[in-house]
Amino acid sequence: MNQSGFAGYHPFINFVYFAAVLLFSMFFMHPFMQVIALVSASVYSILLRGRGAVRFQLALMLPLLLITAFINPAFNHAGVTILFYLKSGNPVTLESVLYGISSACMFVAVLLWFSCYNAVMTSDKFIYLFGKLIPAMSLILSMVLRLVPRYKDQIKQISYAQRSIGKDVTQGNWLQRARNGMTILSVMTTWALENAIETADSMKSRGYGLPGRTSYSLYRFDNRDKGFMALMLSLVTVVIIGGINGENSMRFFPSIKAAEMTAFSIAVYAAYLGLCMLPIIQHMMEAIKWRSITSRM
Amino acid sequence: MEIYHVQDVSFTFPLQERKALQNIQLKVHDGEFIIIGGKSGSGKSTLLRQLKPILTPHGKREGEIVFRGKPIGELDQRTQASEIGFVLQNPDNSMVTDKAWHELAFGLESLGLDQQTIRIRVAEMASFFGIQTWFHKPVTELSGGQKQLLNLASIMTMHPSVLLLDEPTSQLDPIAAADFVETLRKINQELGTTIIMTEHRLEEVLPVSDRFIVMDEGRIVVDDQPRKVGEALRLMNHPMFTAMPSPMQIYAGVTPESPYPVTVKEGRQWLDRYMAEKPIVRIEAAQFDDEITAIPLAAEPAVRFKDVWFKYEKNGPNIIKDLSFEVSGGQFYCLVGGNGTGKTTALSLASGLYQPFRGKVYIGGKNIGSMNARELYNNNLAYLPQNPQHLFVKKTVGQDLFDMLTHSSLSKEKRADKVQAVSEFLELQPLLTMHPYDLSGGEQQRAALAKVLLLEPSILLLDEPTKGLDSFFKDKLASYLKQLNADGVTIIMVSHDIEFCAKYADVCAMFFNGSITTSGPAKTFFAGNSFYTTAANRMARHVWSHAVTIEDVIAQCRNNG
Structure with missing residues (x-):
């Protein structure tokens, strides 16, 4: 049973966390948001699964990313900035290239998050x-x-x-x-x-079928879980407020338009970074603390 | 206090004339440890299931069963679930959930207890049974013994006052079975739980029990303390006596006095006293060796392993390590040894199910790797799997037997003749119209044997054929095997059943750590071991180290008497 790091928290926290990051990486197309999600998911999956994850990302995710990025402009010809024309006479536009890259990033980030989800959410938690x-x-x-x-x-x-x-x-x-x-x-x-x-x-x-059956579990929602939950929810709230204000979105067609950088939008990105990196930060803090404890022993 | 009072109970299964239980009278007191014995089909399990109404099969019951002063029919579901625990025979079938901890909690969840109570009870039971080390494990990773222990523990969490067990150790190896019996003794002694259990293997369990009930044809034949039951059975000349512990049988074979010994220790002490009065004629080993008939060595052994290595996975541990042995034609060869030493794997290699990654296996002088299925399994090798159910494919035993001949070139009459012959040989005629799953364990074993015999094998591989069989079926099986042996069939058998191997095998080999440590003619082999030997030998080895079977020891006693 994987009980170390983030996986050691209550299943509800695990579940809410993954639900949040999955939804966010699916809907927020802003380049900053995407880079944050992709990098965090990739680092976390390597942290969870080690060398196997590196191989998985290089052998499967990278080709997938490239293929998706190239396929879009071949079929999607919307956009105002025309780069060149294909033999068929259809234009290849900057917008469709960028949109291809962006959706490829989104797709890969979601897959990576799912691979992390699988490692953390074991069957008994589910x-x-x-x-x-x-x-x-x-x-x-x-x-x-x-x-x-x-x-x-x-x-x-x-x-x-x-x-x-x-x-x-x-x-x-x-x-x-x-x-x-x-x-x-x-x-x-x-x-x-x-x-x-x-x-x-x-x-x-053994009495199956009696009315009033209860369900026993080994999990308890302790103070540590409450603290983590509060932190996680506040970060999620900030990101959502940003999302409502349009800070996290990006327009691709007909012309590219991203939300402008303001102090507030930076705060939103920071919150998102914090949220995505939360398991990694938690993991590192635990490691540092462990080292300082063992050095004193 | 009286827990059960069974008053004149008879029971008839639907659509049957014969009563499965006849006028049973039984009183069970608080804290008793009762064993119920008898042949398969003598009504043991039927009686046990009467004691827990929710598991009682359909049928007509006469008479009354009173549980703690109340008719058992008036018990509500909840009391029944928590007060009367029932452990089934097959540990795999009784497990419902995927994790050990969840299995422990299952009954308590059904009773609707709250988290905190369940937590305490589960923790208590896990500690009592020593489950904490594999508490989080999936049940598929547990050993057979652990599974049965888990079943017991998951019932004990409900704090039952009576524990009913239906042949709980029949699927376990001897070590796990002894552990299980020890746990039962602990429950009985330390918690005061009343235990009623049916059992074939009496050697370990009789010494810890208070009462032994023998059933035959739906009636209680004897009901007394274990040593007195032995005496009574002897006086009645009842066939069940052959199922009693070896010391008891030896004692009865020599002297008619009472009280009968139950354990090897008591047997030894008696033997010392008995021999003290006689001039001891110690038989030297050489004299015994003369009795062992030299096994004729054929030019080419039927099965030969040459420096065989095997592992299941590329990076896995070696299961078979440098195994070399030969079985000559017409021999009865037994592989004995503990669990997980690679016995069954060796048998699978001999049957061609796996290929060794180093070394070679020869069948009749030919490399098994170069033989195709037709060569290998027609008139050559036959493998009887541990679970005979895996062989049955049709609705009736008869159809199943004919199915074996579908691809043969024989005419219809010839096929019928063959099936007729084999069912005559294994006494299957009354069972031919029944569904294979409706047969008892021993009958299934026989039907499966009939199936593989239709391929007319010259080498028969058996994987623990005596598992879960009562002593009568074992004797029957032995007589069939001996008959086949006499017809020139080579038999290789993997078994935990030391007594069976000692009595019937030509050659025994001890498997340990992936290869054979020692081997030799059965009697010399067991005489040479100090612990891994028959109960009769353990009892008498300080006087006659070469007396291995019950008959040997009795003969020696008589010679000296």
Whole structure:
């Protein structure tokens, strides 16, 4: 269970945070905002997933970014600043190039945030949160998470058992293979239904179905969570106010127009930077504190 | 105080003539530890399920069951869930949620307790059972023993006053089973919880129990203290006596006096007293060796492993390390050893399911890697998986058997003859029209064996075939295997069941740390071990180190008597 850094906070905080940064990076197209989101998401995902994340970003995200950036101007010809004409006679405009780059950045930032979300929001956190809303749902999710690996394992075992009598999907011609595959699925279904009866017994015998079922969780909303929540919400509020005042938006077509830099807009960008960097800052502060504690020991 | 009072209870399943339970009279007092024994199908589980109404199968019940002074039918759901705990046989099936902690809390959630209470109870139980180290783990990562312990703990969190267990250790290896029984003893002794459990494996559990009830054909045959039950069964000449602990059987085979010993320790002490009066004739090992028939070595061994290494993942640990052994044709070869030592993996390698990454496996002199499925699995190798259910594909046992022959070139009559022959051999005729899943564990094992035998194998690979079987089915299985053996079929078996291997195998090998540490003819092999050996041998090894089976020890006692 990942309990260090930002992931150690209450699931509700994790969820609200990711909901906020995801929505913001989807809707705020201002270049500053985009750069902040992209850089923070990239740094955070590297922090969470290490070398794998670097490889992921270079091998998948970078090409994706370039392709999206190039595809847009090839199909979108709006905008007033014409750079040159394609062979088909369609113009390539500065606006569409920039819009392509901008939407590519947005797309990649969202994907990166999602990869961070996956690392932080483990299944039990998700179950816990939605269990609060729909209690039956949390149990179903938990059962599904129990059954999926179990069924996978069973399929493997059945397939091995069938292989040793020459009836696996890897044996025979394609027709036999298909038939064997169907047989394995049918064995699996029978097995699953048969064994589910016993699981139902186990649930009944432990009082499942009594009215007034509660949902237990290991999480507590402690003072640390409250502090973090307050900080996070105030930053979110500032960014939203900025958004309402149009500080975070950007117009691409027909001509480019970004919001002007004012003292207030700088404050909004700073708040957004703070928000996006929050897990990273938290992580670094923890590391520094840990070092100072161990040096004194 | 009286917990249960079962008054003249009979039970009939729907659409059946025969009564599954007949006139059961039973009183259970607070804090008792009761074991119910008997053959498969003797009504043990049916009786146990009568004691918790929500799990009682459909059918007609006569007589009355009183729980704490109230008819059991009047118990409401809530009391029933919390007061009467029920542990099922298969730990995997009884688990509902994906994490250990959630499983612990499941019953309490159902009862609608608040967060704080659940937190305290879960913490208490996790500490009592020593679960804290794997509290956060997904249940799929737990071992079989841990799973069953978790099941028990998740019921104990509800603070039941009675615990009912239906063959809880049948799916566990001997070490995990002993641990589980020890935990039950602790619950019984330290918390005073009443325990009623059905069980086949009596060696560990009888010494800690207060009462042993033997059932046969839906009736209670004997109900007394374990040592007295042994005596009574002996007097009745009841077949259940062969399921009793070895010291008891040896004692009864030698002297008719009472009281009967239950543990190896008591057996040893008795044997010392018994032998003190006799002139001791110590049999030297050499004399025993003469009795062991030399196994004829065929020119080419049926199965040969040569310097085999194996791992499941590229960067994973080596599971099989430099394993070399030979099994000659017509041998009954047993691989014994602890859990996770690689026994089953070795068997999978022999069956061609996996390929070694170093070294070679030869089947009848041919490299297994170069053989195709047809060569390998027709008239050659047959593998019986641990769970026989994985082989069944049709609605009835009969159809399932015919299914094995769909691709053969035989005529219809020939096929019918073959199926007829194999079902005669394994005594399956009455079961041919039944659904494979409706059979008992032992019957499923037999049906699965019939399926693989239809391929007419010359090498039979068995993965723990005695798991969860009662002693009668084991004897039956042994007789089939011996018969096949006599027909020239080579048998390689992986097992935890030391007593079974000692009694029937030709050669035993001990698996440890990915390869074979020692091997030898069964009797010499077990005689050479000090701990990893049969109960009979542990009891008598200080007098006759080569007496391995119950029959050996009895024969020695008689010779000296």
